[in-house]
Amino acid sequence: MNELELVASLRDEVPLTASARIESAVQAEIVASRQHAADRGRRYRAARPGRGPASRQVLRPVIAGALAAAVGAGTYAGIQLSGSAGHAGQHTVAWSGRPTAPWPDTAHPSYGRATSEAQLIAYVTRAADAMPGRAPRPDEWVAVKTEAAHSAEGEGGYLFGPPDKRQIELAWIRGDQCASASIPPLPATTAPATTITGTLSVTTTGYYGPGCQGTTLGGWKSVTYSYLDSLPTDPVALEDVLAQNAGPDFAGDRSVVIFQAIDALLNDGEMDGVVVPTKLCAALYRVLQQLPGVQFESATDLAGRQGLGFSIVLEGYFMKELVIDPNNYTFMGVKDVAIRDHVMSGTDGTRYIKAGQVLGWAALLGQAIVEQPGQLPS
Amino acid sequence: MSEGPPVLSHDQEVAWRASASAPPGRAPTADDDATVIRDSLSDPEQFAVLVHRHAAAITRYVTRRLGADAAEDVAAETFLVAFRQRASYTGDGRVCLPWLYGIATRLCHRYWRSETRQLRLLARTGADPVIEPFTDQVESQVAASAVKPRLADALSRLPKAQRDALLLQAWADLTYDQIARATGVRIGTVQSRISRARRRLREQLADINPGRMNEGDLR
Numbered sequence: 001m002n003e004l005e006l007v008a009s010l011r012d013e014v015p016l017t018a019s020a021r022i023e024s025a026v027q028a029e030i031v032a033s034r035q036h037a038a039d040r041g042r043r044y045r046a047a048r049p050g051r052g053p054a055s056r057q058v059l060r061p062v063i064a065g066a067l068a069a070a071v072g073a074g075t076y077a078g079i080q081l082s083g084s085a086g087h088a089g090q091h092t093v094a095w096s097g098r099p100t101a102p103w104p105d106t107a108h109p110s111y112g113r114a115t116s117e118a119q120l121i122a123y124v125t126r127a128a129d130a131m132p133g134r135a136p137r138p139d140e141w142v143a144v145k146t147e148a149a150h151s152a153e154g155e156g157g158y159l160f161g162p163p164d165k166r167q168i169e170l171a172w173i174r175g176d177q178c179a180s181a182s183i184p185p186l187p188a189t190t191a192p193a194t195t196i197t198g199t200l201s202v203t204t205t206g207y208y209g210p211g212c213q214g215t216t217l218g219g220w221k222s223v224t225y226s227y228l229d230s231l232p233t234d235p236v237a238l239e240d241v242l243a244q245n246a247g248p249d250f251a252g253d254r255s256v257v258i259f260q261a262i263d264a265l266l267n268d269g270e271m272d273g274v275v276v277p278t279k280l281c282a283a284l285y286r287v288l289q290q291l292p293g294v295q296f297e298s299a300t301d302l303a304g305r306q307g308l309g310f311s312i313v314l315e316g317y318f319m320k321e322l323v324i325d326p327n328n329y330t331f332m333g334v335k336d337v338a339i340r341d342h343v344m345s346g347t348d349g350t351r352y353i354k355a356g357q358v359l360g361w362a363a364l365l366g367q368a369i370v371e372q373p374g375q376l377p378s
Numbered sequence: 379m380s381e382g383p384p385v386l387s388h389d390q391e392v393a394w395r396a397s398a399s400a401p402p403g404r405a406p407t408a409d410d411d412a413t414v415i416r417d418s419l420s421d422p423e424q425f426a427v428l429v430h431r432h433a434a435a436i437t438r439y440v441t442r443r444l445g446a447d448a449a450e451d452v453a454a455e456t457f458l459v460a461f462r463q464r465a466s467y468t469g470d471g472r473v474c475l476p477w478l479y480g481i482a483t484r485l486c487h488r489y490w491r492s493e494t495r496q497l498r499l500l501a502r503t504g505a506d507p508v509i510e511p512f513t514d515q516v517e518s519q520v521a522a523s524a525v526k527p528r529l530a531d532a533l534s535r536l537p538k539a540q541r542d543a544l545l546l547q548a549w550a551d552l553t554y555d556q557i558a559r560a561t562g563v564r565i566g567t568v569q570s571r572i573s574r575a576r577r578r579l580r581e582q583l584a585d586i587n588p589g590r591m592n593e594g595d596l597r
Contacts, residue, residue: 003579006529007548011442013509018433018453025454026429029461030422092468148566155573171564182564184555201468203562272567344580 095183095200095374099170101192103145103366103377107133108278108328115326117289117296120308124285124329128278135225135275136175136369142273143368143377144171147188147302149361158336158359160351166302168365172373173273177215177224179204180273181373188303200374215274220245220265223274228265233283235290242287255293259312259320262288266322266331271364281329285310288322299323301333302363309335317342318359333363411474415467425464429457432475436482439550444489445496445508452489456482479550480560483542494534501531525583532582540575543568 001009109127114120136142146169153161166188172181181202190196215223222228232238242261243254262284270276276284288294288310299309301323311321317340323333336359344351353359368377411428418424436456441449459481460467460474467477486493500506504527533541542561546552554572558565 003576003583004544004548006525006583007533007544007579010526010529010533011506011508013512014438014441015512016434016438018437019450021450022433022437022454022457023426023429026457026461027426029458030425091466146566148569155569158573158577169564169566171566180562180564182558185565201559203559268570272564344584 091202093200093202093374094197096195096197097374097376098192098195099145099183099186100168100188100190100194101376103368105328105366106377107131107368108330110327110329113326114308114329117285117308120324120326120329121282121285121289124278124282127329128282131278133275133278134369135229138174138176140175141172141181141370141373141375142175142275143366143370143375144173144271144273145169145365145367146171146271147363147365149302149358158353159357159361163302163358163361170376171273172370172375173215174373175369177273179373202373215269215272220261220269223265223269225275225277228274228280229277231280231283233279235283235286238283238287239291253293255291256312256314258287258291259294259310260314263320263322263334267334267362270331270367271362273367275367275369276331278329281331285324285329299335301335302361303333303365305332305363307332313339316340317353323363330367331364334360335362336360410471412467412471415464415474418461418464422461425457425461428460428474432478433457435475435550436478439479439545440482440486442508442549443486443545444493446511448489448492452482452485455485459485475550476552476556476560479546479552480562483546483561487538490538497530497534501527501534503527506530528583529579532579535582536575536578539563540571540578543571544575547572 109130111123111126112119114123148167148169149159149163150165150167151159151161152164153159167185168188168190169185170183174180179202181200183196183198183200186196231241239258242258245261265274265276266281266284289296291312293312295309295311297309297311299307299311299321301307306326307323308326309321309323311319314320318336318338321335321337322331323335324330325332338353338355338357338359340355342353344353366377370377411431414424414427418428433453437449437453440452440456444452456478460478463481467474496507500508506526533544536544539561543557546557546560547554552560554565554568557568557572561568
């Protein structure tokens with residue numbers, strides 16, 4: 001019995017029954033809604049005599065929109081298929097574009113290809129001064145393109161087998177971090193010239209619904225641009241902030257705690273639409289440069305791109321590597337690899353991890369601020 | 379180790395087009411939840427059909443999370459919210475349960491502290507206040523195996539988003555895609571949350587001897 005089956009068995013004594021009061025409550029709401037509609041209709045007719053009955057609001061899902069203006073290089077079109085104004089929730093729009101085509105990089109200046117830590121930090125510091133970046137406005141969207149590895153042998157906290165399946169995901173997170181949109185994942189083998197016609201799901205419910213607090217990330221108390229931009233750039237002071245923001249998940253050696261706080265921000269955060277100010281990136285690299293136990297070496301991300309890697313050994317048996325783009329100095333991926341054989345005993349038995357086994361692998365292929373969900377940078 | 383991705387045909391590559399809709403080749407029927415919801419827009423009484431169909435499942439899910447005291451109110455409110463928002467329903471045509479589970483999960487957050495407190499009580503004492511109404515007291519005490527309190531402790535420590543995703547998979551039988559739609563996040567985020575939650579559970583339960591574990595350990 002594995003851990004998922006254990007959870008599934010917990011409290012299964014609870015019977016599959018429902019109270020009649022639930023049906024009564026909904027029935028009362030239905031009656032009230034009919035009465036409300038009737039009253040509203042009467043008021044309308046009274047206010048506008050001679051115009052005939054007010055037209056009933058059409059709530060049936062309809063094609064309510066028209067082709068939106070093409071944005072950028074004609075890579076995006078939106079047609080609202082369903083949903084209704086005034087209702088928070090989800091709606092779907094038609095989407096067409098080239099999901100795997102490379103994005104232009106106009107937001108990050110390059111001063112040459114960095115080959116050492118010192119060069120990387122020097123170049124990214126110059127880049128932060130020249131083009132500091134900006135916060136997305138609340139009505140703008142952060143487009144994120146990612147690639148992740150999966151295994152046909154399954155996953156349960158890590159890949160149980162070879163990373164034999166790679167998927168591309170496109171997502172858009174609104175600047176206020178309270179709405180998101182995405183298209184379904186598709187194989188990474190999709191040719192860049194392939195135009196896909198499908199659907200874009202836009203969500204303003206769930207975590208993005210009323211009362212939304214924005215993106216939450218590990219122990220970080222905030223991941224808004226203004227908060228991140230306010231953090232100290234002095235490495236010692238920033239280390240203290242990072243240690244405090246690692247959250248309860250990450251205990252142990254201070255270097256490990258700080259590394260994982262950076263991992264949470266760059267890896268989980270940027271892949272979830274968090275925009276990290278360039279000057280903070282520069283400061284984070286400085287922290288990594290002087291953090292005991294962190295190695296610096298060349299690295300390759302999931303998409304096969306050559307980069308610079310900051311890595312650290314975690315739990316004594318695997319290495320987590322943060323890969324940085326040597327040309328524009330941004331985060332571009334993460335890789336977890338076992339460095340020695342390891343036996344992991346779980347509730348579903350014992351699994352044997354071999355040295356060299358890839359436990360997790362993902363790449364950030366692009367992040368850009370755009371005006372609308374579904375829009376690709378041009 | 380082979381890391382080369384499989385070569386897929388163009389048809390396979392664009393197969394995601396149909397992902398959010400009814401199963402391919404299957405036309406909507408009058409019994410489909412989506413049809414009932416659509417019909418309820420002009421004839422609200424139709425919505426009662428959905429309540430009749432799904433109230434037991436939603437009640438059981440909420441009861442397992444919060445206990446019987448809060449469950450009835452939360453389950454009823456789930457359907458009231460769904461009724462008010464039914465015009466925006468765009469989910470799977472046949473069964474709207476993922477949508478309802480998503481609403482219920484959101485409403486459960488109001489009782490987050492109570493939910494966590496009950497899990498910690500189970501972890502500390504071995505007695506589960508949630509199942510007490512459904513079992514006699516002696517049985518529920520005897521039920522306290524070594525596994526159950528440890529499991530409750532691990533669940534109580536999960537961040538909110540990870541616990542939601544894990545319980546929607548384990549207790550509501552939702553797929554990653556359905557959880558993504560229910561909670562309004564990307565499928566990759568769901569995978570990450572469940573992956574982290576499972577990894578943490580594996581670590582916290584690692585010293586339990588799998589050879590000695592069977593279904594009875596949880597009862």
